[in-house]
Amino acid sequence: MKVDVNTYTERQQLIAKYSNALGNPIRVAILELLSSDKCCYHGDMFSHLPVAKSTLSQHLKVLSDAGLIQGDADPPKTKYCINRENWGLAKGLLLGFFD
Numbered sequence: 001m002k003v004d005v006n007t008y009t010e011r012q013q014l015i016a017k018y019s020n021a022l023g024n025p026i027r028v029a030i031l032e033l034l035s036s037d038k039c040c041y042h043g044d045m046f047s048h049l050p051v052a053k054s055t056l057s058q059h060l061k062v063l064s065d066a067g068l069i070q071g072d073a074d075p076p077k078t079k080y081c082i083n084r085e086n087w088g089l090a091k092g093l094l095l096g097f098f099d
Contacts, residue, residue, distance in 0.1 A: 015097055018090040021066035026051050027059050031082070034069060039081040 008016075022028060029049055034040055042060065046053050060080060063069045067086040071078045 011093065014089070015093050017066050018068065018094065021063050021068055024059065024062075026055075027063055030056075030059060030063060031068065034080060034082050039072070039079045041077050041079050043077065045080070 022031075026049060030045065033045060033048055042053070042056065045060075046056055049056060051059070060069065060071070064071060064080075067083055068090060069080050070083045071080050
């Protein structure tokens with residue numbers, strides 16, 4: 001049964017999107033790493049996290065698609081940072097959800 005996305009409010013959809021992105025411990029670890037530094041290159045993150053480079057890339061894509069991080073491509077490297085605007089939005093939505 002296909003559910004119409006318009007059935008849910010924008011708030012509900014955002015909470016689900018951010019929760020999904022936070023739903024894996026390696027993605028939580030990535031966010032913790034990025035929040036402690038201003039920005040970090042993919043290769044630098046790989047040396048701090050117990051995951052293969054290809055797997056790290058997949059997790060970075062999920063976080064990026066959710067808008068929690070942003071990448072600045074400078075081939076052949078990409079520097080990732082927390083997307084502060086969306087991070088603040090996610091924080092407010094999740095805190096409000098649990099109140």
